[in-house]
Amino acid sequence: MTPPRKDPVYVTQPHLPPLDEFIPYLETIWANKTLTNGGPFHHQLEQALCDYLGVKHLSLFTNGTIALVTALQALRITGEVITTPYSFVATSHSLLWNGIKPVFADVDPVTLNLDPARIEAAITPQTTAIMPVHVYGHPCDVEAIQTIADNYNLKVIYDAAHAFGVQDAGGSILRHGDLSVLSFHATKVFNTFEGGAIICPDAKTKVRIDQLKNFGHVGEVTVVAPGINGKMSEVNAAFGLLQLKYIDQALARRAEIAALYRELLAGIDGIRCLQDAGERVANHAYFPILVEPGYPLSRDALNQKLRDHHIYARRYFFPLISEFPMYRSLASAHRDNLPVASAATQQVLCLPIYPDLRNAQVEAIAALIDIGGAPEARTESQIEAFA
Structure with missing residues (x-):
């Protein structure tokens, strides 16, 4: 038997910046002792990502799965949601976590994204939203999907876990739909070790999402929704700021x-x-x-x-x-x-x-x-x- 080689090649490998450049960020965190709950690096990264991606509002999360769960809560989605079977399980798991029934529709043979014709055929009176995935970072047929959503009064939440930095003719692909969700997992093109984000269409929606990712807190003693702990830490945010340089x-x-x-x-x-x-x-x-x-x-x-x-x-x-x-x-x-x-x-x-x-x-x-x-x-x- 041939012995295994010392350096196997895996399907992916995380991109890491020089370690010595990360140390000053850690020293700052140690000095100010702010580790989470929307610290300075958290706010800096939100703005830096908005600038880089060409979007107006973005809310950072501890990972992309919690971001998907929260996006559904933010839009008060119930009933049935049409989605793809050709994705990572986090897509449909986020529906189950919210008590929503996934309805699977087939994909396009060329792009492997949700086929708009199959979406329309799957709509029932219980359908409230569509959750397409930009598979491998290749954009869905966003115009056709939006037309269907408009015709049937449905929300659209894009699982854009693979689509960091992708643009169509009009700009960032993340601007489509009611919400788009990114993943910053270690395997993604842009990573913060673990992390994610929701792209928000307006400041009001971002406020609601920020409340939901902090247990539904509004102020010190008021809780307005059954939110979750979805906040990104300062260490992850600092790492993201350094990653953006490369x-x-x-x-x-x-x-x-x-x-x-x-x-x-x-x-x-x-x-x-x-x-x-x-x-x-x-x-x-x-x-x-x-x-x-x-x-x-x-x-x-x-x-x-x-x-x-x-x-x-x-x-x-x-x-x-x-x-x-x-x-x-x-x-x-x-x-x-x-x-x-x-x-x-x-x-x-x-x-x-x-x-x-x-x-x-x-x-x-x-x-x-x-x-x-x-x-x-x-x-x-x-x-x-x-x-």
């Missing part, structure tokens, strides 16, 4: 890696790189390929081949949310209702992409995928790039 550099490197993958994988029968969805500015949060008929291996066999060389891609998203025990009894969760999503979850494989990934590593990964391309000896030589 975000453009990180995004540029991601774009280079994505372009190299596309160049190297072009023309391989049965391998399809997911295309952009019309965004003017992309963030290259993930690099998904679809292993389709015509490729000599199944998706799972290709995944295992990469693992045998200590390259840990991810079948993301697999399985569908609708296949987990707490959802599979729903009528909308049946695979016959979700043919496109069901096919995608058997074909998709996200390849490693992060700023520190080297070109030689990308080339080695592509060589392993291109079964009919480089001779095995050359492939093994390239794999030394990981050592």
